[in-house]
Amino acid sequence: MSPETAPRPPLPPFSLNDAVKKVRMAEDAWNTRTPGKVALAYTPDTRWRNRDTFLTGRAEVEQFLTAKWEKEKDYRLIKEIWAHDGTRIAVRFCYEWHDETGQWFRAHGNENWEFDDMGFMAVRHASINDVAIAEADRKFRWPQGPRPAEHPGLTDLGL
Structure with missing residues (x-):
């Protein structure tokens, strides 16, 4: 099987541990800022809403992420699970x-994420607000790439 068709564990229905793992895997992938790699986590016909942008399919996701990371320089992300149930996180x-x-x-x-039986994300709805901050107020200062295991998460940072 190719990476485009091989199952992407953990698979639904998600336990809490599975859902937490899936969230961290997504965070780590997005922190690579590699659009082609990130796009492979989604179904070929994935449907997205990202702010006011609506996308369908991996190719559109990859194009979107390429443009995003050209604009958003030195991007670093932390995700935290809020809730999960069956195929949704x-x-x-x-x-x-x-x-x-x-x-x-x-x-x-x-x-809000919904997954297919093979563990690919089929639906993603994202609501996002940007707040200008001073460089001195940054909290995400690890080297480019996945967040180190010892770096605090959102709750620990008071975010």
């Missing part, structure tokens, strides 16, 4: 990034 998240002028932002958001 609700997540809250924050990420920090800066624009081309050096202005830093912290994006606060919520996502």
Whole structure:
């Protein structure tokens, strides 16, 4: 099987531990900022709403993520499970990034995910708000890539 068709465990129905693992796997993938790799976690016909943008399919997701990470420089993300049930997981998240002028932002958001039987995300709804912050107020300062295991999560950071 290819990565595009092989099951992506953990598979639904999700236990709490499975859901927490799925959330961390998504966070780690997004922190690579590799659009092609991230897009493989979604069904070929995935449906997304990201803020005011509606996407269908892996190709659109990959294009969207490519443009996103060209704009959102030095992106670092933390996701935290909010709830889960069967094939669905609700997540809250924050990420920090800066624009081309050096202005830093912290994006606060919520996502609702629905998975198919093979563990691919079929539906993603994301609501996100950006808040300008000073560079000194950043909390996500690990080297580019996945968040280190010892770095605090959102609750521990008071976010």
